[in-house]
Amino acid sequence: MKNLGPYAWLEREAGPRLLKEALRHFGVVEAAGNHDNPTILAWARELGLRDYRHDATAWCGLFLALCAQRAGYPPPATPLWALSWKTWGTAAPEPMLGDVLVFRRNVLDPATHKSALYGHVGLYVGEDLRAFHVYGGNQSDQVCIQRIARDRLVAGRRCAWRVGQPRNVRKVLLSSFGTLSTAEA
Numbered sequence: 360m361k362n363l364g365p366y367a368w369l370e371r372e373a374g375p376r377l378l379k380e381a382l383r384h385f386g387v388v389e390a391a392g393n394h395d396n397p398t399i400l401a402w403a404r405e406l407g408l409r410d411y412r413h414d415a416t417a418w419c420g421l422f423l424a425l426c427a428q429r430a431g432y433p434p435p436a437t438p439l440w441a442l443s444w445k446t447w448g449t450a451a452p453e454p455m456l457g458d459v460l461v462f463r464r465n466v467l468d469p470a471t472h473k474s475a476l477y478g479h480v481g482l483y484v485g486e487d488l489r490a491f492h493v494y495g496g497n498q499s500d501q502v503c504i505q506r507i508a509r510d511r512l513v514a515g516r517r518c519a520w521r522v523g524q525p526r527n528v529r530k531v532l533l534s535s536f537g538t539l540s541t542a543e544a
Contacts, residue, residue, distance in 0.1 A: 361386040365536060366492075366504050369484060374525035375457035376430035377518055378482055381494055381502075384422070389414045389500040411439065419480050419543060420444065422496025423459065426482075432518055441478030445514035454483040454515035455528045460491055462511040464543065478513065479543040481505075485531035492533055498543050505540040 363369055369382060390396040395414045402418075402425040403411035411421060417439070424438035427447075435443045445461045454460055462479045481495025490506035498505045517528075 363504070366484060366494075369494075372456070372527055375518060375528060377426055377432065377459075378457040378484070378494070380426040380430045381422075381482055384426075384496075384502045387496070387502045389418070389497070406434070406438070408439065417441070417477075417497055419495050419497040422502060423480050423482070430518075431521075441480040442476075442513065444478075444480045444516060446516075448516040448518050451515035451517040453530070454486070454491065454512075455517075455530055456483060456485075457518070457525075457528055458483040459516040460493055460507075460512060461514040461516065462493075462507055462543075463513050464511070479507070481507075481543075483515070483531075485533040487533050487535040489535060490539055492531075493540075495543070498540060505543070506535075506537050507540050507543070 363385060387398055388396065389399065399414040399418055402421055406424055406428060420438045420441045423444065424434035427434045435447050437443045442461060444459055447459060451458045460481055460483050464477045464479050465474045466477050468475045481493035483491060484494045484504060485492040490508050492504055493507050494504045496502045
């Protein structure tokens, strides 16, 4: 596993499976320019997403869909659309370790100069007073952990556990280190 820095404690966590699968991919990076990372494109093929052809296309939902499917949980019907994750699993009004977090992301459309609503999706690994610490794909063009402001949260979702919730699913209070992310794609 790659160096998770201040989040190295995650390597010792026993679950949940969704988070454990996601941790296997820490550090995967989008290719620069007109190139594509074959690993990211292979994820799309594994999920049957034939229209996904370039890693320049937002891939936070693709990454989470891959992790969910490999952990035994079917992703939403349109996993690339980050906001479609807001109905996945069961509601988690107080997010905890391994929960899916869905965020809103306002982007200025260069053609119309109007703000358009997009989303971002990742996994809860902790929180501080101002932000959630989110493990996800397409964060600074890679799989990593970033802090995202609490007021951007649209929904917290939890796996529909088949046997029972893992014991280590809990709130994780962390220090406020690092800057707040403002553009995940």
